[in-house]
Amino acid sequence: MCLFSMPAMPAPPPMPPAPPAAPEPPVTPTQADPAVKAARDDARRRAAGLQGYRSTVATSGLGLGGAPQPLTTALKTLLGQ
Secondary structure, eight states: OOSSSOOOOOOOOOOOOOOOOOOOOOOOOOTTSHHHHHHHHHHHHHHHHHHHHHTSOOOBTTBSSSSOOOOOOSOOOSTTO
């Protein structure tokens, strides 16, 4: 080692070989694809149809049971009557 000079640097090791190229990803359908547009429109129509059904009261004029309930005019006196 010398006092005022830099020591000689060893040569760097050779670079490892490059990894193989990654395979190309599969082709995904785009929004311009007619099948995608048809599926989206179909889902939108079904959702709109269900929205109307959900907001409809699905009972008859007689109530939930279908048979008319007897009208009671007496006040309840005990819990559960």
